[in-house]
Amino acid sequence: MSDPAPADAPASDSSSRALLRERDFLLFLVARFCSTVGVQIQSVALGWQVYAIARLTHSVGESAFLVSMIGLAQFIPLLLLTLIAGETADRLTRKRIIAVSLTLDAISAGVLLVLALSGSHHLWPIFAISVMFGASRAFLSPASSAMGPMLVPRALLPRAIAWNSLAWQGGAIAGPALGGLLLIHSPGLAFGGSVTLYLLAATLALLVRHSTKPERQDGSRVELIKEGLAYVWNNKIVFGSISLDLFAVILGGATALLPVFAKDVLHIGPGGFGLLRASPAIGAALVGIYLASNPIRRHAGHIMFAGVAVFGLATVVFGLSKLQWLSVGALAVLGGADMLSVYVRQTLVQIVTPDAMRGRVAAVSGVFISASNELGEVESGAVAWLLGPVGAAVFGGVGAMAVTALWAYLFPDLRKADRLE
Numbered sequence: 001m002s003d004p005a006p007a008d009a010p011a012s013d014s015s016s017r018a019l020l021r022e023r024d025f026l027l028f029l030v031a032r033f034c035s036t037v038g039v040q041i042q043s044v045a046l047g048w049q050v051y052a053i054a055r056l057t058h059s060v061g062e063s064a065f066l067v068s069m070i071g072l073a074q075f076i077p078l079l080l081l082t083l084i085a086g087e088t089a090d091r092l093t094r095k096r097i098i099a100v101s102l103t104l105d106a107i108s109a110g111v112l113l114v115l116a117l118s119g120s121h122h123l124w125p126i127f128a129i130s131v132m133f134g135a136s137r138a139f140l141s142p143a144s145s146a147m148g149p150m151l152v153p154r155a156l157l158p159r160a161i162a163w164n165s166l167a168w169q170g171g172a173i174a175g176p177a178l179g180g181l182l183l184i185h186s187p188g189l190a191f192g193g194s195v196t197l198y199l200l201a202a203t204l205a206l207l208v209r210h211s212t213k214p215e216r217q218d219g220s221r222v223e224l225i226k227e228g229l230a231y232v233w234n235n236k237i238v239f240g241s242i243s244l245d246l247f248a249v250i251l252g253g254a255t256a257l258l259p260v261f262a263k264d265v266l267h268i269g270p271g272g273f274g275l276l277r278a279s280p281a282i283g284a285a286l287v288g289i290y291l292a293s294n295p296i297r298r299h300a301g302h303i304m305f306a307g308v309a310v311f312g313l314a315t316v317v318f319g320l321s322k323l324q325w326l327s328v329g330a331l332a333v334l335g336g337a338d339m340l341s342v343y344v345r346q347t348l349v350q351i352v353t354p355d356a357m358r359g360r361v362a363a364v365s366g367v368f369i370s371a372s373n374e375l376g377e378v379e380s381g382a383v384a385w386l387l388g389p390v391g392a393a394v395f396g397g398v399g400a401m402a403v404t405a406l407w408a409y410l411f412p413d414l415r416k417a418d419r420l421e
Helices: 023-054 060-089 094-118 124-151 154-185 187-206 221-234 236-252 255-265 269-293 300-320 324-352 355-410
Strands: none
Touching (some): 023 187, 023 255, 023 269, 060 094, 060 255, 124 355, 154 187, 154 269, 154 324, 221 355, 236 300, 236 324, 255 269, 255 355, 300 324, 324 355
């Protein structure tokens, strides 16, 4: 049976100062930041390397599609393993799952380092490593999502979610910028940085003292998985929240097109590519800093839907822009709007979900989020092949706004959600 919530802060104290007194949560935050920086550096280097190799023998559209296939290679194992991973996070010690997953990430990045140093121009080994990376992330995501709330009193949960998102966004800012700088020297240097950061994050996770093993539950693995799926389906706030993110980002996600825009639309090179990758996280971090000190009190549902609508509009502006400063600004607005909707969605889901089911619910949520990111990259690459990169971004942004309007109609309880308590 897991330990009760930490008692360092009074249950009624929900201030940022009380949160920062939680040692284990701070270790968790730093580990999350380090792993996120590692993922972002690897993603930048991988996208640039695949695009550069593909352009040796393929057109711009074909190369953009091949870059998008990295996401599909990572998504397939995640989809196949996610239900098992969620049940595992509700049965085993969560910090150990995190440490093992991050160690496997380090191995994946290490192999990419060897490939880069060898000067290989073959794409199939990169896609094979992407499959391995997707498998390890399938277990990391639900364990990480379920572990965070175990480390703070319930009164601190909304603020902890904001800080948790801020740690991710901080890593998403530092990672692409650092990745772009390392790419100027070599892709191998970037992959080596990812290896180091993954191992550091794994060590920090193991230093958490608080018990992260959930309560023992009766029933077989299949029964527990079915229970988690039933909970997500029957709770319309949970299902509406995660499905909105799925379809909006599938249509509106322009991340896979950033190498194309940097190289063949804006002509700004690897350094500019790193800036484009960092721009959404800069906007998200600014919103995250505000939310960490000023959590949303009322009208949560309306705010979430507004955030998704602005996300779609900013995607359209980015697609039409031919100016670097406007593209950077549109991506920053896009990231800030996404942060707003993610904060509301994660807080709602964490508050209504009991700890004993957080791993399974996080796994389902994680596969929806990954589907939105990875399939969104495939969608963007396929549409870019047909309409070009500009047409793909505009199409996706308009689609995201249409999904927002449809979901506001289909899920009235989610739209009317008020207090995040």
